[in-house]
Amino acid sequence: MRETTPTDAPRRLVLLRHGRTAWNHAGRVQGQLEVDLDEVGRAQAEQVAAAVAKMSPTRLWCSDLARARQTCEPVAVATGLAPSYDARLREFSFGEREGLTHAEYGALDAEEFDQFRLGQYDACPTAERTAAVEVRMTTVLRELLDQAAPGETVVAVSHGAAIRVATGALLGWPDDQFHSLRGLSNCGWVVLDEHPGARDLRLTAYNRTV
Template identity: 60%
Template structure:
C-alpha cells in the first residue's frame, strides 16, 4: 500500500522579502518576481497530481496558490493556522532598523531563535497550529494521495521538524526555504499512518 505524501510550499517573493523587511502576519502581496515564481512552480506542483490544496489565508500565499490551483484544477482551502510567525510590533521593520532598535532581538532572529525575539509569537504555538492543520490535511488523504499546503518559510521549517519527530533543536540544522521552495514528506511505504520521512527539502523550480 502506497503511503501518503505531504508537500509544503513557501510563497513567492514579496517586495519586503527583497528589501529584508519583517512581514510576519502583515498582509503583503507578491512582487513581479514572486508572481513569476508562482507561475513557474505551478506546473511542477500540478505534476505531483495533488488531491488536496490548502493555503494560508494571507495575501502572498493566496497569490502563490492561484496559478497552482488553476494548473491542478483544485479549489484551495484557506486556513489561518498556516500563517507565518507573528512578530508583533517588529513587523514592517527592516533588518537594519531592528538591529538598531534591538540588537539582541535581531541576533536571535538571524539565528532562528524566535523565542528570544521579544515581539515574536511563541515557537511552540506556531508549531502546534501548523502540525494540527497539516495532520488534518494528511488525514483527509487516501493511501497514495498527495496533499499540498502553501505556507511561510519559518512556519514550514518548524512544522517539518515536528512532523518528522525530530528534536526541536534540529530546526537550526535546516537552512531557510527559498521563495517557492518546497518540502516533500512521505509516509513509510506500507505503513499507513506511520512516521513521515523527508524526501526533499528546499526543492525549487
C-alpha cells in the first residue's frame, strides 16, 4: 500500500453551525434576519472554540450574519486566526416567512409549513431557491478548500439549512438526498475530507458536538 506523502495528504473542510439564539429556542424562523446569540449560544460558542482549535485550522471563514459572527469570535481567539466574512455563507432567505413562530407559520398555511419542516424549502413561495443556495454555498466552500495546502484543515461558520444542503451537494448526492441528513444542532459541525489525489470529498463526521 502506497504511503501518504505531504503532497497528497487530504485537506479537511469543517462546517460549523452557529450557537443558539432566542429565536432558535422559541421556534421562530430566522432566515437572514439579524438575531443575536442568547446566553446558551454564547456558552456553546466558547465550548466549541476549544474543540475547533484542537483541529489546528489554517483558515476561518464565516457568514456575515450576527449569530454566525458571534459564534466565530471565540473560535478566532482560540485558533489565532483572523476570520473572513462572506455573505455567500448566509442561511436561506425565507422572505415573508422570516420572523414567524412555527405556530404562526402553521396557522398561516399548514400544508406549506409541513413541507418547510421536512426541509422542502422551495414550498415557501418567497424563499430563496434551494438550487441557488447550493450554488453559492458550494462555490464559496470550494474556494475556501482550494486555499488550503495538502493536509490542512479549514473552517466555515454558517447556518443549519445551508450547511445541510451544501453537505449533500459537496458529496455529489442527488438534489433531494440531503433530506436524509438530520438538522444540525447549534454549534454542531460537519467534517469532510478530500480523497487523496482527487477533489472528491468524503463525509467523516456529521453533527458532531462538544
